[in-house]
Amino acid sequence: MPDAHQPADPVGSAAPYDALLLLSFGGPEAPEDVVPFLENVTRGRGIPKERLVEVGRHYFLFGGVSPINAQNRELLAALRKDFAEHGLDLPLYWGNRNWAPYLVDTLRELAADGHRRIAVLATSAYAGYSGCRQYRENLADALATLAAEGGPELRVDKLRHFYNHPGFVEPMIEATLAALDRLPAEVRDGAELVFTTHSIPTAMASTSGAPDDPARGTPGGAYVAQHLEVAGLVAAAVARATGAVDRRWQLVYQSRSGSPQIPWLEPDVCDHLETLHAGGAPAAVLVPIGFVSDHMEVKYDLDTEAVAKAAELGLPLARAATVGADPRFAAAVRELVLERAAAERGAPVRRRALGALGPSHDLCAAACCPNPRAPRPAAAQS
Numbered sequence: 001m002p003d004a005h006q007p008a009d010p011v012g013s014a015a016p017y018d019a020l021l022l023l024s025f026g027g028p029e030a031p032e033d034v035v036p037f038l039e040n041v042t043r044g045r046g047i048p049k050e051r052l053v054e055v056g057r058h059y060f061l062f063g064g065v066s067p068i069n070a071q072n073r074e075l076l077a078a079l080r081k082d083f084a085e086h087g088l089d090l091p092l093y094w095g096n097r098n099w100a101p102y103l104v105d106t107l108r109e110l111a112a113d114g115h116r117r118i119a120v121l122a123t124s125a126y127a128g129y130s131g132c133r134q135y136r137e138n139l140a141d142a143l144a145t146l147a148a149e150g151g152p153e154l155r156v157d158k159l160r161h162f163y164n165h166p167g168f169v170e171p172m173i174e175a176t177l178a179a180l181d182r183l184p185a186e187v188r189d190g191a192e193l194v195f196t197t198h199s200i201p202t203a204m205a206s207t208s209g210a211p212d213d214p215a216r217g218t219p220g221g222a223y224v225a226q227h228l229e230v231a232g233l234v235a236a237a238v239a240r241a242t243g244a245v246d247r248r249w250q251l252v253y254q255s256r257s258g259s260p261q262i263p264w265l266e267p268d269v270c271d272h273l274e275t276l277h278a279g280g281a282p283a284a285v286l287v288p289i290g291f292v293s294d295h296m297e298v299k300y301d302l303d304t305e306a307v308a309k310a311a312e313l314g315l316p317l318a319r320a321a322t323v324g325a326d327p328r329f330a331a332a333v334r335e336l337v338l339e340r341a342a343a344e345r346g347a348p349v350r351r352r353a354l355g356a357l358g359p360s361h362d363l364c365a366a367a368c369c370p371n372p373r374a375p376r377p378a379a380a381q382s
């Protein structure tokens with residue numbers, strides 16, 4: 001195993017890639033965007049009407065503006081800066097699944113600019129249908145549209161999952177320590193760590209990951225195994241830094257939608273805060289390891305709803321920042337591009353990953369993270 005703390009080669013070639021595409025979820029930027037955005041997100045997904053009205057309300061509370069697009073613009077700026085500082089001359093593009101700039105428009109632009117082989121970073125760190133295959137299905141749809149228009153053939157390679165990359169984990173450790181510091185000194189040592197991620201249907205969780213992943217088929221599948229790995233890494237590092245070696249932590253879930261009859265991953269974060277309070281916990285720190293930036297799931301479900309729950313309980317609570325545009329994450333993206341480029345050229349590759357699960361595969365298998373409804377074409381797979 002290579003030493004996880006050694007940086008990858010500082011300079012390298014991005015060949016065979018012509019460009020990097022940042023592929024994200026997208027979000028509304030004005031009140032009149034909210035309903036069309038939600039229609040884009042939920043087309044054909046059987047989400048109850050009441051849930052959509054409720055989620056729309058979350059966006060209207062913030063003036064109809066999701067923070068996610070501004071956060072992606074910041075990440076693009078951080079990537080431009082990092083690439084320039086490291087002499088990596090690779091054009092950067094940005095497209096979204098559910099709002100402007102739309103993926104299909106960005107692919108058209110890439111094609112018009114003469115780019116043919118494109119590395120893709122999806123702003124989703126973990127395995128699973130929603131975080132991986134759905135992005136690849138949208139890539140396949142957009143490529144099919146371009147082909148139907150008579151455009152040139154593009155090849156898109158999605159970069160590996162980065163949940164256990166040190167450039168993603170280390171900022172979260174630092175953010176957790178900073179959140180602990182914001183708690184009153186008298187409750188700090190006893191504060192429990194509450195790692196949160198998006199709940200998904202348990203059926204989707206248990207089929208997440210590659211077919212040969214040992215976690216595949218376990219109740220939480222690779223989705224839960226990967227989150228537990230990150231939570232454990234952050235908890236251990238925090239314990240080392242604060243000396244409170246027996247600090248308790250748990251992985252919990254948020255932002256559940258869908259029909260109440262269908263089982264989703266539990267417990268919910270607000271229920272967990274009640275459990276902690278009932279058990280005598282003096283304080284808690286929320287660590288949203290499932291999300292790359294402080295988008296609406298973080299701003300509403302944690303900073304609004306969970307904060308209100310903690311206030312009602314009288315439980316001191318602090319929320320750790322997400323990775324966002326941290327320069328270490330930008331550097332990790334550069335490493336992932338250079339790593340994959342080297343692998344595609346057949347050159348030696350160093351793949352940094354913390355913990356025991358190892359670096360994720362470059363190419364998803366056809367049976368990775370299946371679509372829970374019906375199989376559909378997906379790009380970037382074997």
Ligand SMILES: CC1=C(CCC(=O)O)c2cc3nc(cc4[nH]c(cc5[nH]c(cc1n2)c(C)c5CCC(=O)O)c(CCC(=O)O)c4C)C(CCC(=O)O)=C3C
Pocket residue numbers: 025026027028038041042045047051052055066067068123124125128130131198199200201255256257258290295296297
């Ligand atoms: C695993 C996961 C991630 C993390 C990985 C990743 O980042 O991709 C994620 C991210 C996000 N989810 C987002 C928004 C929404 N997700 C929804 C619905 C759903 N998400 C699901 C899962 C995930 N979602 C699932 C299983 C559903 C049910 C319907 C379906 O099977 O598809 C709905 C519909 C209403 C509702 O049900 O809540 C909305 C509005 C935003 C944008 C936030 C902003 O605007 O700032 C982001 C970053």
Ligand SMILES: [Fe+2]
Pocket residue numbers: 198
């Ligand atoms: Fe979502």
